[in-house]
Amino acid sequence: MxxxxxxxxxxxxxxxxxxxxxxxxxxxxxxxxxxxxxxxxxxxxxxxxxxxxxxxxxxxxxxxxxxxxxxxxxxxxxxxxxxxxxWLPVDRVQRPRRILAVGAHPDDLELAAGGTLARLADAGHEVHALIMSDGAVGGDPTARPGEAYAGAAFLRLTDCEVLGLPDTELASHDCTMVQAIEAKIVSLNPDLIFTHSSNDQHQDHEAVHWATMRAGRRHPAILCYESPSVTRAFSPQVFVDIADYVDAKASAVAAHHDQADKPYMNAQSLAGTATFRGAQGKLPMAEGFEAVRINGFAGVL
Missing domain, CATH: 1.20.5 (Single alpha-helices involved in coiled-coils or other helix-helix interfaces)
Known part of the structure; x- marks a missing residue:
């Protein structure tokens, strides 16, 4: 031999x-x-x-x-x-768009829209993240911003900014949030904005939703994502196929080691939600979004 x-x-x-x-x-x-x-x-x-x-x-x-x-x-x-x-297929778009994703805490975007944001980034769109709080009440404030940057980098977002406003008290900083979001809208001129739903029982999530509504009052395309704390009133009308991105979403969520003990952070929970929303949207697995306005982002997804 x-x-x-x-x-x-x-x-x-x-x-x-x-x-x-x-x-x-x-x-x-x-x-x-x-x-x-x-x-x-x-x-x-x-x-x-x-x-x-x-x-x-x-x-x-x-x-x-x-x-x-x-x-x-x-x-x-x-x-x-x-x-x-x-291997994930990547279909690059001919006309890249700009997307702004606004979240309250360092892990919110990955949990709620990680699959969609990864798919958008792979398609060649610019995806910019704005996080309002360092999550100090719910975890380690010295670790969580870094985990937000790591999650954004894994999803291949264009950039990520963490403002560090006080966790659980964002409603008291409404003007600061509105100004920050308005500044992003002016500088980026995004084609699409993602934010929290008003049907969310976490006070910070609700505060970020309304701050985004005020800042984006003239914006033609705003979608609200589903966090683990949404109420039963959350009713998505837009569904994005993330069958190819469930694993990527779970890995991005796993970047938030400080929150690993939370029951909604595991891959099984994420897959369950994606399967449920996929059934609603007649897709294998999906993320669901409430549409505030959707007439301005044809061809993005």
Whole structure:
């Protein structure tokens, strides 16, 4: 049996394993079901790399050696085939638009619209995030802004700004929020604005909604997203297909380590909501939005 063939297969499997570990952040963003691919690569490597090394050191020519070689080659090919089949397609638009997403707390945008924002970013649109609070009451104020930047970077948003207004007291800073949102509208001239719904029982979310309504009183396209604290009155009319982006959304949410103990932060909860909204919108999985006005963003989604 050719020793070099066994060693070549072993090296290839090791290299692939290193790639899925070292390039995890990139692959998690671009590959559907990345954990399945990662598990397959690591497990097949743990089994077949030693087997092929031992076969290379054995001077015999046995059926077992041939089986190790064939299995190693098959695993290597399957790894790349699985990655290719799971790779997210990117359809870049001919006319990129600007989108402004406004949230109250560092994790709000990822939880409510992470799939949609990732899809928009992949399509070539500029997506700008504005976060009002550092989330000090609900977590560590030294960690949460950094997690907001990490989540935005993972989603490939154009930029993210965290203002650091006092958590749970945003209603008392309505004028500051209106001015900040107005400034973004003037500087960006966004084609579409995302914000919280008025049907939300969190006082900060409701305050941000109304601040956005005042700042965007002349804007032609505003959609309100669904946070975990929306009431039963939340009634979406616009549904965005995020079947390809549920994993990316879950990974962006996972960037908020400080909030990991919250029951709505896990991938199962996110997938459940996406499945429910998808059923409403006649899509596999979706995020739902209430439309304040939608006549100004034809061709964005």
């Amino acid at each position: 050719n020793i070099s063939a066994h060693l070549l297969v072993a090296v290839a499997l090791v290299a692939t394993a290193f790639i899925v570990v070292l390039a995890e952040a990139t692959l998690r963003r671009r590959v559907r079901g990345f954990r399945t691919l990662q598990l397959f690569v690591i497990v097949s490597g743990l089994i077949l790399v030693p087997a092929n090394v031992v076969s290379a050191l054995d001077a015999g020519r046995t059926a077992a050696q041939l089986a190790c070689l064939v299995a190693g080659v098959a695993a290597f090919v399957a790894q790349f085939g699985l990655a290719a089949l799971s």
